[in-house]
Amino acid sequence: MDISSLSQINPPPRLLMGPGPINADPRVLRAMSSQLIGQYDPAMTDYMNQVMALYRGVFATQNQWTLLVDGTSRAGIEAILVSTIRPGDKVLVPVFGRFGHLLCEIARRCRAEVHTIEVPWGEVFRPEQIEEAIKKVKPRLLLTVQGDTSTTMLQPLEQLGEICRRHGVLLYTDATASLAGNPLETDAWGIDAVSAGMQKCLCGPSGTSPITLSDRIVDQIRKRKCVEEGIRTAQHQQGDEEMIYSNYFDLGMVLDYWGPERLNHHTEATSALFGAYEAARLILEEGLEAGIARHKLHGDAVLKGVHAMGLQVFGDIQHKMNNVLGVYIPSGVVGDEVRHLMLNDFGIEIGTSFGPLHGKVWRIGTMGYNARKSCVMQTLTALEAVLNHVGFKTVQGAALQAAWDHYQASGAHA
Template identity: 75%
Template sequence: MLDINQFDQINPPARLLMGPGPINADPRVLRAMAAQLVGQYDPSMTGYMNEVMALYRALFRTANRWTMLVDGTSRAGIEAILVSAIRPGDRVLVPVFGRFGHLLCEIARRCRAEVHSIEVPWGQVFEPQAIEDAIKRVKPRLLLTVQGDTSTGQLQPLAELGEICRRHDVLFYTDATASFGGNALETDAWGLDAVSAGLQKCLGGPSGSAPITLSEKLEAVIRRRQHVEEGIRTEAHQDGEDERIASNYFDLGMVMDYWGPERLNHHTEATSMLFAARECARLILQEGLDNTIARHALHGAALLRGVQGLGLDTFGDPDHKMNNVLCVRIPEGIPGEPVRGLLLNDFGIEIGTSFGPLQGKIWRIGTMGYNARKDCVLQTLTALEAVLRRLGFRAPEGGGAQAAWDYYDQQAADAS
């Protein structure tokens, strides 16, 4: 028989989450999540849904009507877009520069796409011409990109790709989970047809809700498939077999009907997560999106200066580094996992490990969302120095924190 007394109240240990995500949620977001629930068709609830759509249009910098949430982690947003947009047999092109490009390939294959990929070594990104050359060769229906890949800390430039896709009649999607809110992203100006994100990184919330935005062009594709599912057959697809969306939960046509004025029942909206997503967006727009991006750039650059002040090297192309994730090479002779263990157990600070070709070679340190703050950067650098010195690495005494401090002081002087 189960002894209920062995289960205490949930009381997680105090942690400063300085890895590549998730991060510590902003306390104001947590308070919003504690608000009382209401029915999914209560006028206050549908009003909040409309507000979320408006707030995220401003964050995505788009006029897209269909800017909304997919209930689930950021991967739910990715999968909803891909399963709704990709027809079996469609050619898709995926530029892979880290782990999450491989993820897009896997999901696209599960959608029964004909997947073509191009790759660069981890730590680099693609030139627009390389992507256009591949588009000319493959002739894909969709280009699936990752904007910021936390496995490498790199940010893929997207600004020129929309025009390339327009000229070649290619639908253009990006996974902005790791970059959204902390790096520039211009949905309409860059010609993006779909973008998906998550709350748990630069937006400063918990994992569990995926903001997305869809262009009118992609909406038309999804609606066409939805009509086939309802029994309306097009001349080109009399049997409808190649058009039907394989998922019910991730069928964005049905999700649009739920978020739109029809309010057709699809699922029960995750009310507390909607409150969290609304508060994440409200806080960023209150700060000013450009100011939020600048804050991420400031603290990411200060962390970089501090890491260099400790005598450590970084990984990846510095000209294409994400504002919010820094990849640090593990010094020769220093065991990577024991460093992470001491930081976590003795200082309560979590930094990220690595995988793939970088496993055991780098640490990944994040400065994002609520943790893109001066005190978080200085605490992390001070603790990292102490651990490294204890394990025999001759880090300059006080070198990390002092270098970061100097950078902050210089930036403040330049701004005054």
């Protein structure tokens, strides 16, 4: 291979205003550029302990086992499910978007008996709908998504923990798209396991998945057997129904690595851990409630601007995430053409959609480092200009004025 034609990595400047990833906070990137240290250096293990403490604050929990799974947000999902689900377990998945289907797929790979209930995309479930399904199915686990970026909807979780405890069900939620931009009270809501990702409201790059586990679910994980070479034969003689077939995602082993035993399992992704540390530190420095309010402020500003352009919004607005908005593509407008013009002429990325919404909806995100007034105003300016350019006429400046009015009424300046 001739490398003389290859240059240093130098990606074009982009303002990422889609459903994720977003632009990482520069302070997170600076933390990630720190030099490496050894895996068992006291400084390194101290950083690991500090990360656990920081993410207890982000998840609003006292769970001892709050840590990082190295890999994208899907790694956190898979680690929890593969370590908890036993072959033949009944699981119930309330599906209201693409990522509910993802939970079903992973659960089936764990050889679970998967049951689903569904609502149309753009809606969420009422607690009584879920409880009725629990009574009928009698699952061991309820697998939920809090915020599904495919529909921009936020599933209420506040009552599900109590329902699950009453029926002897473990409760897991995927909060990849919602954590730190929308309220999530792990302990107060009785959630047994939560996983997230860095590339949305946590203002970092994809590649690390924070998780938190209740004592109740850790007890179940600890009872599972792992398939290590030294015990493989004995396990096959006993039967394989309790085995965890993944070594990398075996949380029983990962907990021993993060715990005081420090038993070797993998080489921790040091740079990613530094970034996750800084992201959580920044969230708690701002204040979790203040950060959620910031996401709502700027998400509502986009909503006001979009309405002022005469565009229609997708889904039940009362249940939308603070940080992502679905917008119907107007009749006669080619959605991808608008996205390409925004990207190529303004350097701004907004999202398309998929499944039943493919070609019908744009998704505009205001999350993490990009939940800022300047980002909102740039995006509204570009979208209005492009829409007029392709023949969808708006009242010039109406979107910006609506956003300005919203910020002025809110007393916000940044």
